Amino acid sequence: MMLKKMTAALLAAATMLSVGLVSCGDSSSSSGSSTSDSQSAGEAKDVSAVADELKNGIEFKDSLNEIDPAVSEKLYKLTADDYKSAKIYIGSGGATAEEIACIEAKDADGVSKIEDAVKNRIEDLKTTFKDYVPEEMDKLNDPVIVIKGNSVYMCLSNDNAKAKEIIG
């Protein structure tokens, strides 16, 4: 009888240990899992997945490409310590102002810095395009910026309705 109870206790402890290890493992290997753990249902989606969906679901004039983190950190004036994960698609440099930036802050306190970075990037683009390709100012004056949980989603395109639908 005592042996049975000890076995049961052992099993319970092992189960606790396994659950603990699995949940920790997820948070270090997948931002998506971590986000769903820390956010309530229906909040922030995985930034990488949303960025891909925006790129593939919207008809852009320019050819958008994912840029290296070193480049995106410079453009958005962020450091690697400012965010947990990010995916940024950018165009050819001068044809259009089309751009996608989906950035997840490390915590709730970091969201406002990401939001400011995104807004400053748009201001930089306005300075660039106001004389160079003035028609791009329509996108820049009406950008889609959505904040959900710890994530900031920005899309500069000709289809704001679709962008909002994808971001959700």
Add this chain to the structure above:
Amino acid sequence: MAEQKTPSPAARARNQQNVISLFCMLAGVAVFAWMIMTATGLKKTDSSVTALSDESSSAVEVQKSDDSVPKDENSSGTGEQLFGDDSSEEDPNKKTSDFSDACFIGDSRTVGLSYNSGKPLATFYCATGLNVSSALDENNIELDNGSMGNVKDALAQKQFKRIYIMFGINEVGWPYIDSFKEEYKELIEAVKTAQPDATVYVQSIIPVTASKDAEGMPFTNENIATFNQAIQEVCTSCGVTYLDVGAALVDENGCLPEDAASDGIHMVKEYLVKWIEFLEQNT
């Protein structure tokens, strides 16, 4: 004897509680240790890896990218400036291929190269709309300290082994080609003075697509060829190397292929990579 071997119900309960407590403590310690390990080691790696979704970049580049990010966050403006990190003591061949010893100066086409060439360690002093005149006269480049400066100010910050200059697409509408030549010459001389030990390469103006050419002046390939002839003369006069980059990118008709640029001028990634590959192979 039998009574001594059989513990009382209270003693059994205490034993069971002790065993359960022991295993719960062990489990808690194990979970805590795992969380500490995750927070200190794995998570740091994760932030870089998650950010680096571009499969073309190596882990070494990610590490260096963190180092290359300037700390000043109060700056603004349109000039693009990506600082290379030349602190590594790696073999010269690798240094050459990552362009960490190189500086690119130019207009929106060079901005596109900075975004999409896959060379985050190269330095770019470029801005959309920049031309041979404004490069020296206007403050369009973000400097190390976060303020804005011209190309000369930017070049004063660091010495490079190679300088690649490309201007002209914004100037092909200029009415006097001699003014272009004079301004370009002044710019090249300023670059040579600021970077006395660097090899200076001046790149040709890359032609436009046939459809852009068909729209007429100023963006015709005939006009671009005229300006490229002027650039070659300036290069000879200044004693710097002229690079016909366009030759590596155009089709059999001398035009940029239609799929190379959505607006006929600014190239997509595939052609920007061809451009950087040309430089890798020819300089």
